[in-house]
Amino acid sequence: MSLCLSCGLCCDGTMFEVAAITPEEAMRYGDRVNVSKDRRHLLLPCPALDGCKCTTYQDRPGVCSTFKCLALASLDEGLMSDAEAHEAIEEVLGRRRRVTALMGMTDDRQALAAARKQAVAGTASEELTAALAYLNRALLVMLLKPEDSFLRKEK
Ligand code: SF4
Ligand code: SF4
Structure with a gap:
């Protein structure tokens, strides 16, 4: 929680x-x-x-x-420490902040929505397109199950 x-x-x-x-x-x-x-x-x-x-x-x-994202599920299952789970979330938040900065805005959520609209319209800059792709990759990882991820502990 x-x-x-x-x-x-x-x-x-x-x-x-x-x-x-x-x-x-x-x-x-x-x-x-x-x-x-x-x-x-x-x-x-x-x-x-x-x-x-x-x-x-x-x-x-x-x-x-x-619903549990990878960080929360891994924390609950003892595959990540509290610090590691926060770090995983911070990684995604950092990538979102990069999008915000490129949009020249201050609100991360509004900036991301606006950036995605630009991407759909085909008007996003190369840099913004790359930042969105970088963020999307991190979001996809967060949708993995702990047993499917690279975080799985060796027995
Ligand atoms: S989407 Fe989030 S904020 Fe909305 S009801 Fe579900 S848990 Fe609560
Ligand atoms: S994405 Fe964030 S708010 Fe949602 S389950 Fe994971 S840690 Fe909780």
Whole structure:
């Protein structure tokens, strides 16, 4: 939990753009819910996120309570120390800050959203495209399971 309080990457739109939720859960999030056919998705950044804190933690959707990134799962399974898990998160945050700097902005989350729009529109500079790719690689690693990753301990 303390790791998540210094991160927020899976709630703030950096790691995912949406979170799948049930119809009952959708009723709590008003216009931040996208309905397509019989599926409902909470649009991220999540309106319940305050800084890195979930303000609806006890009542958060099932997908939120079951998701664990590589750093959190590895910490829980004793494959990473607290310091190593924070370092892994800091690596991703640092790559996101690089995107923010290239965008000439101060808010990391807004800068990343704007940078991704530029990338989709094909107007991102070479440097920004490279920084986004560098960030995406780190995010992909964070989606690995500890048993699939290079962090697995030898028996
Ligand atoms: S689960 Fe991982 S990505 Fe999500 S807030 Fe916690 S440490 Fe960050
Ligand atoms: S409900 Fe809480 S845990 Fe789920 S995405 Fe929103 S802030 Fe994150």
